[in-house]
Amino acid sequence: MIANKEIERLPQSAVKLSVTIEKDAVRAEYGDLLKKYSKTAKLKGFRPGHVPGDILEKKYGDSLKHEASANIMEKALKDIFEQIDEKPLPYVTPELQGDFTPDLDKNLEFAVVYDVFPEVTVGEYRGLSAEEADVEISSEDEQREIDILREQNALVVDKKEDTVAKNDIVTITYYEVDEGGKEIPNTRREGFVFTVGTGYNLYKLDDDIVGMKKDTEKVIAKDFPEDFEYEILRGKKVTLKVTVTALKEKQLPEMDDELAQDISEKYKTLADLKADIRQKLEEVLKNRLKSENISALIKKVVDASEVDLPKSMVSLELDQMWHNFVSRLRGTEEQVEALLGREGKSKEELFKEWTPAAERSAKTELVIHKMIEKESLVITDNEIEDELKREAESSNTPLEELKAQYEKERVRDYLVEEMKKQKLYDIIITAASITKGGKRKFMDVMGNNK
The missing domain is CATH 1.10.3120.10 (Trigger factor, C-terminal domain)
Structure with a gap:
């Protein structure tokens, strides 16, 4: 079936595979398709499955030639890829180059281009x-870990005062507005929860909402620097409307032996907890x-x-x-x-x-x-x-x-x-x-x- 194949290496680890298929193989595939569709085709004036081949050929000949060519090309590529080392990467599809007009009186010639696994020449990796x-671990580093544990063991309760302050847990609704104050579509976010001061929000609204009261709305204009954390907002000016819908606060436990025992049964005293923290920090x-x-x-x-x-x-x-x-x-x-x-x-x-x-x-x-x-x-x-x-x-x-x-x-x-x-x-x-x-x-x- 395959009369010839040529492999040409291209830049960026691509390969051009040129293939010639014998015309007899294409003719055979074309004949098989005629027989197949003659048994299933429905044309006016003929009983289903009894359409003569020459009638089908006259009406659908060009389409059948293209389908036969596509089928035989697919079979040829499958056979070739099983034989050669230059196989396409598993997530790429070989791209057919140029256009061709099927001709049953000539060999079928076509070419595909695809990426292959690249050759890698590794630099020296021993003796570098x-x-x-x-680095030394300080007492401030240890205290930071204890403060985190206190945060994790804190009680979260509704805040009696309705004014937002640092370390409060807020729920907000926000959206961007245009110059006329109209909401910009697809920017609304409802029920967004974060702790004020952590910066865990896209627009970094922490300082802007400090002092806001629950169930109030505020228009906030943001001017983001060129080196802003999120690339999508670098150098941009954005105006938002923000509403605080819920406000909670944390009640931190005292830093004592009881805290250590609450964290884990393996700690008897605060000193035990601190020693374990030190060991873990050293390992980290x-x-x-x-x-x-x-x-x-x-x-x-x-x-x-x-x-x-x-x-x-x-x-x-x-x-x-x-x-x-x-x-x-x-x-x-x-x-x-x-x-x-x-x-x-x-x-x-x-x-x-x-x-x-x-x-x-x-x-x-x-x-x-x-x-x-x-x-x-x-x-x-x-x-x-x-x-x-x-x-x-x-x-x-x-x-x-x-x-x-x-x-x-x-x-x-x-x-x-x-x-x-x-x-x-x-x-x-x-x-x-x-x-x-x-x-x-x-x-x-x-x-x-x-």
């Missing part, structure tokens, strides 16, 4: 160097510094590696970034795109801005995958069992329940890949030279990752 921050810091070292070392490896990224891989990464972006804004895709539109920006422009980061992320994953392959890293069933036991213990989840969850949600493969990465990181960091750098505060190192 990194600088680790010099150790892991964070290790993570920073690994990131620095992996960056060096990626910078020294060569990868010809396929466009489809970058597109896949951008789609994931968009999904995460929409989730962070807690809206629908339509709402986020509408918000972008009001700010004079499109989804396509956002993707263009994100492309360098998407390329970096895709390249990093490919380089890591290649290093794992070079090291021939495997994860045994015993190692998986031990990891699940550790996770079950840390999450207070029965082991069998956790195992069932991993199997049901098909995340076992993900766990294996993450464990392989950890093995790779251990190899890289063990072979690296880590020196102490300048002093940094605990929270500067931890950022928002603690």
Whole structure:
């Protein structure tokens, strides 16, 4: 059936596959289609299933030729992909190049272009160097953890006074308004709850609503700087109408032995709690510094590696970034795109801005995958069992329940890949030279990752 095939490598890990199919194979497929439709076709003047082939051919000949060509092309590509190494990536569809007019008297010639898994040349990843921050855990760091525990054990009650203050828990309704004070569609949010002072809201309304009273409305004008946390609002001016619909406050417990005992039976005194907090902070810091070292070392490896990224891989990464972006804004895709539109920006422009980061992320994953392959890293069933036991213990989840969850949600493969990465990181960091750098505060190192 296949008279000839040629493979041409293109930039960005794409391949052009040119194929020639013998005309007899196309003719045979065309004949099979005629027989098939002759048995099922319904035409005026003929009994169902008794339409002569020459009549069908006269009426539907061109359509049948195109269908026969499409069928035979699909079969040919399936056979070829089973034989060659240059297989398309699983999430791409080969694109047919140009137009063709089926001719049963000639061989069928066509070409498709598609992305393949890229070749990866990994830079040196043993014997690298990194600088680790010099960090000490202070009494303020310990107190911060105790304050968090007090917050977690606080009673939340309706506030007697109806004026919003810092640390109050408020429920608000808000929406954007235009210059005439009219509500802008798709910007309304009702029943939004947050703690004043945390900044856990898109427009950073914390300071603006301090002093507001319950069941009152306020018009708030916001002028966001160019370096604002949320890209969608950078350099923008927005006017909102905000109504406080509910107001609660926290009653914090005293910092004493009773608090320690309420937190856990393993603590008898406040001193026991503080000692445990200190130990946990030291462990968290150790892991964070290790993570920073690994990131620095992996960056060096990626910078020294060569990868010809396929466009489809970058597109896949951008789609994931968009999904995460929409989730962070807690809206629908339509709402986020509408918000972008009001700010004079499109989804396509956002993707263009994100492309360098998407390329970096895709390249990093490919380089890591290649290093794992070079090291021939495997994860045994015993190692998986031990990891699940550790996770079950840390999450207070029965082991069998956790195992069932991993199997049901098909995340076992993900766990294996993450464990392989950890093995790779251990190899890289063990072979690296880590020196102490300048002093940094605990929270500067931890950022928002603690």
